[in-house]
Amino acid sequence: MEHGHEIGSHSLAHFAGLTFNMDTLIMTWITMAIVIVLAIAATRRIELQPRGWQNFLEMAVVYLLEQVETNMGSKGQKLAPLIITLFLFLVVGNELGLVPGFTSPTNDINTTLGLALMIVLIVHVLGIKNKGFVRYFKHFFEPYVPFVIINIIEEVAKPITLSFRLFGNILAGEILLLVLGMLVPYFVPTLWLAFSVFVGIVQAFIFTMLSISYLSNSMQDGH
Incomplete structure (x- = not known):
């Protein structure tokens, strides 16, 4: 493995003919570790009246369970x-870039596209499992055979729009935060930092809700 290669602010590593963005990989591992630690901390001493992170985690879990149901x-x-x-991964990952010295793994299109492709793959696997191979792929040709082109374009557009929406918002927020920090007094960047926290949560929510919507289509008996 070869290290020490820099393009912009990204450290690259080459292995077996492939190029890896080490910044994204390291931030992804850190995000996963934080999610695990916070989940353990929130469930280690469960209180009847939850506070702090336990309160946020409980509200998020209850709401998502309701949406799934x-x-x-x-x-x-x-x-x-x-x-x-x-x-939880998206919330932590989106906010990680707001911490000095860190970057968000979701400001890399490879991360967001990978997550989007994972969701779409699960959608098709569940669709085939629940409806059968022939019945599932038959709906691509309905209501008329020529609609297959439109339906295929729609399927291709799902991971693209899902990934680029998250990637664009997170990357733009971090870039603007850096620019504001260099051009204006501390007050404005602080306000934008607070707004970026809100945006990170909203974008995680949107990505998750769209994923639920796509997955629900594969779980239903209708088209």
């Missing part, structure tokens, strides 16, 4: 751990 029904309960973990 509403959109997917009882079949969707098996996907609840995936949905909850995805949301």
